[in-house]
Amino acid sequence: MKIAKEDMKLVATTIRTLAMDGVQKAKSGHPGMPMGCAEIAAVLWLKALKHNPSDPAWANRDRFVLSAGHGSMLLYSMLHLCGYDLSMDDLKNFRQWESRTPGHPEFGHTPGVETTTGPLGQGVANAVGMTLAQELLRAEFDAGGPLIDHFIYALAGDGDLMEGVSYEAASLAGHWGLGRLIVVYDSNEITIEGSTDLAFSEDAAARFAACGWHVQRVDGHDCDAIEAALAAARDEKARPSLVIAKTRIAKGSPGREGSEESHGAPLGDDEVKKTKANLGCDPDGTFCVNERVYEIFAMRRKELESEYDAWRTMFDKKVKGELKKRWDRFFDAVDADSLRGALPVFETGKSVATRSAGGKVLEALFRELPNIVGGSADLAPSNKSFVKGYNETGRGAIGRNIHFGIREHAMGAIQNGIAYYGGFIPYSATFFVFMDYMRPPVRLAALSRLRSIYVFTHDSFFVGEDGPTHQPVEHLAVARAIPGLTVIRPADAEETREAWLAALSGEAGPTAILLTRQDIPVLERGADGARGLHRGAYVLWDPKRALDIILLASGSEVHIALEAAKELEASGIGARVVSFPSWELFEKQPGSYRESVLPASVGRRAVIKAGLSMGWERYAGAGALYVTLERFGASAPAQVLAGRFGFTKDNIMARVRSYLGR
Ligand SMILES: Cc1ncc(C[n+]2csc(CCOP(=O)(O)OP(=O)(O)O)c2C)c(N)n1
Numbered sequence: 149m150k151i152a153k154e155d156m157k158l159v160a161t162t163i164r165t166l167a168m169d170g171v172q173k174a175k176s177g178h179p180g181m182p183m184g185c186a187e188i189a190a191v192l193w194l195k196a197l198k199h200n201p202s203d204p205a206w207a208n209r210d211r212f213v214l215s216a217g218h219g220s221m222l223l224y225s226m227l228h229l230c231g232y233d234l235s236m237d238d239l240k241n242f243r244q245w246e247s248r249t250p251g252h253p254e255f256g257h258t259p260g261v262e263t264t265t266g267p268l269g270q271g272v273a274n275a276v277g278m279t280l281a282q283e284l285l286r287a288e289f290d291a292g293g294p295l296i297d298h299f300i301y302a303l304a305g306d307g308d309l310m311e312g313v314s315y316e317a318a319s320l321a322g323h324w325g326l327g328r329l330i331v332v333y334d335s336n337e338i339t340i341e342g343s344t345d346l347a348f349s350e351d352a353a354a355r356f357a358a359c360g361w362h363v364q365r366v367d368g369h370d371c372d373a374i375e376a377a378l379a380a381a382r383d384e385k386a387r388p389s390l391v392i393a394k395t396r397i398a399k400g401s402p403g404r405e406g407s408e409e410s411h412g413a414p415l416g417d418d419e420v421k422k423t424k425a426n427l428g429c430d431p432d433g434t435f436c437v438n439e440r441v442y443e444i445f446a447m448r449r450k451e452l453e454s455e456y457d458a459w460r461t462m463f464d465k466k467v468k469g470e471l472k473k474r475w476d477r478f479f480d481a482v483d484a485d486s487l488r489g490a491l492p493v494f495e496t497g498k499s500v501a502t503r504s505a506g507g508k509v510l511e512a513l514f515r516e517l518p519n520i521v522g523g524s525a526d527l528a529p530s531n532k533s534f535v536k537g538y539n540e541t542g543r544g545a546i547g548r549n550i551h552f553g554i555r556e557h558a559m560g561a562i563q564n565g566i567a568y569y570g571g572f573i574p575y576s577a578t579f580f581v582f583m584d585y586m587r588p589p590v591r592l593a594a595l596s597r598l599r600s601i602y603v604f605t606h607d608s609f610f611v612g613e614d615g616p617t618h619q620p621v622e623h624l625a626v627a628r629a630i631p632g633l634t635v636i637r638p639a640d641a642e643e644t645r646e647a648w649l650a651a652l653s654g655e656a657g658p659t660a661i662l663l664t665r666q667d668i669p670v671l672e673r674g675a676d677g678a679r680g681l682h683r684g685a686y687v688l689w690d691p692k693r694a695l696d697i698i699l700l701a702s703g704s705e706v707h708i709a710l711e712a713a714k715e716l717e718a719s720g721i722g723a724r725v726v727s728f729p730s731w732e733l734f735e736k737q738p739g740s741y742r743e744s745v746l747p748a749s750v751g752r753r754a755v756i757k758a759g760l761s762m763g764w765e766r767y768a769g770a771g772a773l774y775v776t777l778e779r780f781g782a783s784a785p786a787q788v789l790a791g792r793f794g795f796t797k798d799n800i801m802a803r804v805r806s807y808l809g810r
Contacts, residue, residue, distance in 0.1 A: 156371045160186035161427045162441045166225040169434045172414045174243040180397040180410030182222035191374040200456045201231040204259045210298045215271025216305035217252040224249045229445045232260040255596040264596045269311025275302035276317040277565020279329040283546045302331045316558030321388040322360025325544040329388040330381040336397040356390045368393030478519045478571040484653030494641035499667040503605040505641030507532025509648045522575035523550035525559045531605045533577035560589030567598035580604035580620040593658040594632035600658040601651045607662040608758035615783030625762040634732040637662040639706035640671045642678035664704045684734025688727040691717040697752040698724045705756045712800040773807040
């Protein structure tokens with residue numbers, strides 16, 4: 149579609165005034181970035197992005213990621229102008245309670261918002277994940293055909309490029325040869341503290357080129373130049389593209405252009421008026437959109453609708469019968485219960501590390517669910533997360549087994565990108581202790597309610613000789629502190645299978661599955677087997693006498709608690725053993741069930757946990773017995789540590805006796 153220069157200018161001016169007005173009315177926000185990126189946005193939405201505001205979930209739409217999430221008014225303005233279900237009143241409600249225009253874009257909250265961004269750098273990595281997801285979907289459904297055929301655009305600022313996660317992800321994108329990824333870098337050389345000279349002097353173009361990217365430079369206020377650069381970026385199929393757009397922050401504002409003062413605060417009524425006058429607008433008008441601007445976007449929308457209709461016709465013609473069934477398997481919810489029969493069963497009494505059990509379960513799931521994809525940050529042999537017989541994502545190659553290299557942070561953020569994209573169930577794997585390296589994306593997955601699965605192995609000091617650097621102590625408490633993250637620590641191989649099923653079913657949201665390095669016995673159970681896991685906690689074993697105490701344990705401590713309880717019974721003490729793999733699942737149970745597991749009448753409780761006690765007061769009470777680890781671990785063989793730290797049957801029995809005074 150041809151758009152006259154004056155019309156593009158009018159659109160850019162409108163973007164600037166909407167951003168100023170939104171921030172001014174909210175009395176908070178970042179006007180500078182949207183004002184500086186007005187031409188980039190005009191070109192992106194009028195000349196590049198393929199989408200359909202009436203069908204925001206269209207599988208073949210281009211994705212747009214605003215990595216510089218603080219510039220959210222830019223995105224909201226564009227969504228409004230394009231005709232998404234986002235009204236002028238929504239723009240006026242920017243940053244207000246329950247508005248659809250929160251301070252930073254939130255996935256699932258505002259139609260057309262593809263990712264939750266704000267923590268800088270994440271969006272770039274999300275975009276890498278989305279591009280990988282597209283390649284995986286293309287490989288699955290039409291090698292080279294037009295069914296899935298689009299681009300991923302991201303808009304990033306200096307802050308995004310400074311954050312390490314974007315570098316990790318860019319390195320992978322170059323390595324993988326993700327040609328459909330186009331990152332526009334809003335290079336205004338301003339951050340909050342001032343000029344980028346304060347802390348950022350590297351040659352970003354050279355860095356990205358060294359990572360295998362196709363790099364271009366443009367004047368970020370020249371619409372024709374931006375359009376040409378985006379076209380060249382799309383033509384470059386073998387390498388991801390970085391378009392370095394030189395811009396002026398707060399462009400058009402006589403008093404703030406080029407200044408960090410346009411960051412994080414409204415321009416002020418006077419400056420807004422001066423800027424509007426400078427841009428040729430009515431200084432007193434607010435939230436003004438010239439009819440011509442709506443007309444231009446309506447024309448673009450018509451053009452896009454015909455592309456969309458053509459795609460739908462092609463889709464209906466091509467995707468039917470078996471292919472349609474396969475497509476639906478990617479996009480429909482998983483019926484986890486029906487999968488159980490295809491998953492391994494572990495023989496009672498056998499000794500199996502839950503990481504190994506997890507590997508076997510994953511292998512079966514790969515056969516059953518064609519859309520599970522994932523990998524490890526170079527620890528696959530330890531995490532048991534590589535599934536033999538399937539293709540690998542590597543240098544210029546795409547497959548369900550992904551090699552992330554030693555980049556946990558990007559791994560988590562790329563995984564989020566895959567989940568945002570849709571169609572896939574992404575997992576990642578590393579040692580539990582390194583969750584610290586990927587906590588930002590885990591948190592964002594929870595906030596965005598993404599179905600991301602984290603396999604965290606080596607889940608306690610039982611790691612042994614590697615020592616305290618590799619032994620998680622506080623991590624369970626940290627993971628459980630993230631709202632919306634379901635944390636599951638199975639007690640044996642059987643519970644491990646159920647943990648995977650729980651992760652695949654239920655409500656949206658991420659799940660962390662914590663697995664042991666060491667072998668632990670497959671426990672004896674009643675008719676229900678390990679299904680109690682789905683209730684978060686269940687009675688694993690009861691003595692044949694009145695209860696004196698309830699032992700609460702998860703993971704590798706359960707079997708030790710069980711051995712202790714059995715011997716305690718012989719010596720006249722009735723100890724119930726509760727396998728407690730997941731607080732979050734337990735909290736979802738009705739009160740009557742929770743009371744049946746933890747009856748108020750049995751007030752004596754013991755928590756047996758190879759880590760901090762923090763939080764367990766909730767179920768055990770402050771006066772409970774805590775056989776926990778309130779310090780860092782140590783380097784020694786696991787069994788030596790178990791003895792020293794008191795995680796033995798004998799010590800638990802002694803502690804229980806002394807706690808009960810018997
Ligand atoms: C991880 C993270 N750290 C800090 C911030 C706070 N922050 C928001 S914007 C910003 C400056 C960003 O500068 P730049 O990317 O150049 O954006 P621009 O100046 O173009 O608006 C900072 C530090 C953040 N959002 N995320």
